[in-house]
Amino acid sequence: MKTQGKAMSLGKVARPRLYEQLMEQILGYVEAEQLGAGDRLPAERDLAEQLGVSRATLAQALVALEVLGVIDVQHGTGAVLVYRPSMATLLRKLREHQNRLPDIVEARSTLEVKLAALAAERRTAEDLAAIDAALEEMAAEVEAGDRGVHGDELFHQAITAAAHSAVLAQMMSFISEMILETRIESLGQPGRPEVSLAAHRRIAEAIRAGEPQSAAEAMGRHISVVSEVPLLQ
Structure with missing residues (x-):
């Protein structure tokens, strides 16, 4: 029945x-x-x-x-x-990470594009030296077969410092741990470290040339590319 x-x-x-x-x-x-x-x-x-x-x-x-x-x-x-x-804990953390990815990308796009533009306007000789040192660090890591996570982090920190904006720097510090998640995730993709390093060099060139618009556009393109991470989406 x-x-x-x-x-x-x-x-x-x-x-x-x-x-x-x-x-x-x-x-x-x-x-x-x-x-x-x-x-x-x-x-x-x-x-x-x-x-x-x-x-x-x-x-x-x-x-x-x-x-x-x-x-x-x-x-x-x-x-x-x-x-x-436990696997249950791991899956819960995985879903939480997936859910906050769009917000992390949005925050980076908003803050780091502005920071790049300000860095092009306000950078000092010391700032440029720090940016160059970060590029060299990442290049050495990538050449050694590493992902370049430390050099990548140093580069973005150098850009933030070169902008000379205490409030924006504080906001970047607040989301730094979340950015680290996406940094590891992005640079873990095949070929991505080399692509990121090339993008960093373009950003640095615009900052060195004192071109805020070019620096902002280069940073915007970079954030867009590194945010394309299919693995945990």
């Missing part, structure tokens, strides 16, 4: 993305091996072989875990566990 009543509307169950499945497997490995904070994960090549995936695919899962603060990845030393979360 059929049950009468209003039919239930069922939606499709979203299939976990591959990097989410890999994150779960990595956490399973961490749990099985009873790894704790400060313990090192296997080398990327070995871990990819154990999981039966390419290193490129594994890298996506590792970037996601790094963005969420679960691991710390240092060039040449591999991934170190920061803390051991």
